[in-house]
Amino acid sequence: MSRSIDLAVIPGDGIGQEVVSEGLKVLSAVLPQDVKLETKEYDFGARRYHATGETLTDADLDALKQHDAILLGAIGDPSVPSGVLERGFLLKLRFAFDHHVNLRPSKLLPGVATPLAGQPEIDFVVVREGTEGPYTGNGGTIRKGTEHEVATEVSVNTAFGVERVVRDAFARAQARPRKKLTLVHKNNVLTFAGHLWTNIFNKVAQEFPEVSTDYIHVDAATIYLVTDPARFDVIVTDNLFGDIITDLAAAVSGGIGVAASGNINPSREFPSMFEPVHGSAPDIAGQGKADPTATVLSVALLLRHLGYDGEADRIDAAVTADLTERAALGARSTSQIGDALAARVAG
């Protein structure tokens, strides 16, 4: 295991700045003295876009590529047209660094508020494909702005791309106590992509005889996420379905304030990127109201990815303790929560 971490830090827009500071605070607190932590901050997002018209250049990618991992706060601002920063920065980076495993764990901790009645058991991980599906940007528009406009979006799915993420998900399911993997798709309507996903899922399943499997259509999956979330252990799904169900998963398991994610390149050819699922929330930016927990949990995913399992465990335990006691703790600012978590992991 390398005893140094060279981290690219992208605070980004809105609350990104605030939550990333707390994430770094907890990271510094949890690392042993002998691990050298180097961080380099990059200014991406709305400010840079307005100043230079750039979102992410080849030179930026070359610079980011040098780091061990990337910690991102949030990118997006209402002053920038919808899609510009998403396609020009967030998705460009996921595609450039081949972040094909988009990992999004959901765990409802005791005492944490959920919109669901009866505090159900929720403890699952979604493995969302990150480089294919309807996210490729394939498609186009003809006769734009006329009454004869036609706009298409092409979902691209390859055996190569599906198999590697399905295999990753099986391995994760195999390593968990329940050993259960659910494929979520819509193979009764999207039959071309659906058959590819289903066939590969069934094929790879034979290599993992201990993992029990099932299949659920994406529409039905949203029902189960609110009526019986305990049925899920690991879910593997397409890029767009994963986007949708992980927001719902976050909502039912404590809200997007605590939902972490990793954009992972398991081959380590490029650095992986870790970010809270929430966005830049410009309405509360700069007020110390943002919950840094999702970023702190993303730091734990980052540490686990780099092989610092013990440190990741300590962060998870600190968050669990903090969330469980939250009701009694009253309102706290972004940095107060960060301080509390840093104290817990150090102590």
Place this chain on the structure above:
Amino acid sequence: MSRSIDLAVIPGDGIGQEVVSEGLKVLSAVLPQDVKLETKEYDFGARRYHATGETLTDADLDALKQHDAILLGAIGDPSVPSGVLERGFLLKLRFAFDHHVNLRPSKLLPGVATPLAGQPEIDFVVVREGTEGPYTGNGGTIRKGTEHEVATEVSVNTAFGVERVVRDAFARAQARPRKKLTLVHKNNVLTFAGHLWTNIFNKVAQEFPEVSTDYIHVDAATIYLVTDPARFDVIVTDNLFGDIITDLAAAVSGGIGVAASGNINPSREFPSMFEPVHGSAPDIAGQGKADPTATVLSVALLLRHLGYDGEADRIDAAVTADLTERAALGARSTSQIGDALAARVAG
């Protein structure tokens, strides 16, 4: 208003048969003596597919076309490969009869069980586009079954198709007390289709100055559906997003046992089709366990479409009364619920 109704009835598979019987029972009970009700039953679904290999022929379409409307129970059985009946029957019919307005109301009635804590107010309608988007069947597969397979799905969106459904949704919002319309899409990622939808939505909005509007990404919409469903009045959305969010909407507002839908051709060039959102549920078929309420509410949508507003109101009121008293009524069979609703609408 025509004083006769000529109805095509498609019980279909699984519980379809049982729930359609109860739907027809309530329909007969609610209609005044002078309205002549004619029904013709059609055998579609798994049984016919296994016997003949057919799902829906041109001759079938010609026959169905003669009716004023279609009442469908459910189509689908595990004995038929996924996609065959969905694409070969359900979607073929929606496309052939140009059912571009897929109407799905959600209303949580007092006393009805919901997975959400605190019994929130839920009363909205989703207007789902029914003939475009990723449902067109465009796309394909190359190198099938090899490690170099590529499968595509093409979402097709036209100004013509989007504008007519958006206009329909604005008119529905205009007619409701709150007069609010929300566009749900993913225009930050699916930028070609997203811009088409957003531009047309903003253009048509100018014709409806009384309707207040907003826009929400589909992933965020799933969050609001569980944390703040009261914010929605009318939603207009794409075919696939509509499929996903209406299952979630059904789940939070009483379950798919009470979720009705209409596949509507507002021009009346072809008959519209009304069906419960639930499927054929083969596991409980033939046991009198299915809840016929969703079918009965679909009959109300059918009556409203044909201009029988008073009768539709009476069915809605009967269902409201029945659901509100349900906790006290104990377990009832499919036909007992149907009898109770028939008695209420007749009385």
